Amino acid sequence: MTTDQPAPRAPRQPDLRKPRVAVVFGGRSSEHAVSCATAAGVMQALDRETYDLVAIGISRDGRWVLADGDPARLELTTSHTPEVAGDGAGVVVPLATTDRSLTVLEPEEVPRSLGEVDVVFPLLHGPFGEDGTIQGMLELADIRYVGSGVFASAAGMDKHYMKVVFASAGLPVGPYTVVTDAQWRRDKAAAMDAVGALTYPVFVKPARAGSSMGISKVSEPEGLEAAIEVARQHDRKVIVEQGIVGREIECAVLQGRGTDGPRTSQVGEIVVESGGGHEFYDFEAKYLDEQGVVLSCPAEVPDRISAEVRRLAAAAFDALGCEGLARVDCFYTESGDVLINEINTMPGFTPHSMYPQMWAATGVSYPELIDELIQLALTRPVGLR
Secondary structure: OEOOOOOOOOOOOOOOOOOEEEEEEEOOOOOHHHHHHHHHHHHHHOOOOOOEEEEEEEOOOOOEEEOOOOHHHHOOEOOEOOOOOOOOOEEEOOOOOOOOEEEEEOOOOOOEEEEEOOEEEEOOOOOOOOOOHHHHHHHHHOOEEOOOOHHHHHHHHOHHHHHHHHHHOOOOEOOEEEEOHHHHHHOHHHHHHHHHHOOOOEEEEEOOOOOOOOOEEEOOHHHHHHHHHHHHOOOOOEEEEEOOOEEEEEEEEEOOOOOOOOEEOOOEEEEEOOOOOOOOOOHHHHHOOOOOEEEEOOOOOOHHHHHHHHHHHHHHHHHHOOOOEEEEEEEEEOOOOEEEEEEEOOOOOOOOOHHHHHHHHHOOOHHHHHHHHHHHHHOOOOOOO
16 A cells, blocks of 8 residues: 555657557446546546547447547536537447457448557446446457456446445445345335334435435435435435445545555545535535535544555455556544445546545646556556456
């Protein structure tokens, strides 16, 4: 568990072609707009003298299209929700290990090659992207990519199995229960009775969604059924977590180099200010209300708590077999304990998101962080490793 600057880069020889990076964004999940905003930040900061950029958007219905790469069109604001239109030139990714060339398909035109891609930066949040699906496709195509592999991405996306893995590794997690689709359809009353083992308030969440989509805080049993139905709009599998009295402390993790262990940032804390209209760190607080939330990094916690959060963050990263990057969220309770809440294998990555902000406070700038992740991906093999 170390904190360090990116390794010095060797100067690129003028006769060598620049590595080509395909930034993939959008997608079929409810976090489509967040993914677009993340791509805007990355494309704005990517060093074009070092890398060639190919912007690929995935529409809400799953069509891959060639995008123009203009970050301004992808910014998420209170007055603009970005979206990938599905009417652009289609992009086909090869599934043969002998070919890394993208093919562009346009109506009434001969298919043309876009050239080889050296690494994919999959800036997709939620199902059909962050959950191991695109990672599996890229593994089949033998194309390197930024971030965790198939299993870590899938387990990290599913809050239920994430906690199962953490608990089996001896890492502390809070009380929770799971409501599956079959349980809910078979016997709603029994499913809600299982929540009775928890202490209210509880947080009802889609098991496989992010960006606080579909999350409700429930203070009384009477509000439970409606909250589960809201969560089920995003995922038919729902997790109900006991509310933890304490503070949420977060830590950013980077893959180690060579045989080094995970690197951790200074710990941070998001403070949702009173009067801002947010009962917890919901979607609006994360992405639209810059006045109602404050990032404190380093978080004002005792040194031993900071050290413990960083230790648990690195241990969680290792327990899932993560690669590249992750953000680990912990609870620092009133009794002085630290519990792991969750891990995000593709955390929010706009310049204002917690993950890059924590690394910036640790001495790694946003452009340096992007470069580091691409370099890690370029040196990592695909397949079993």
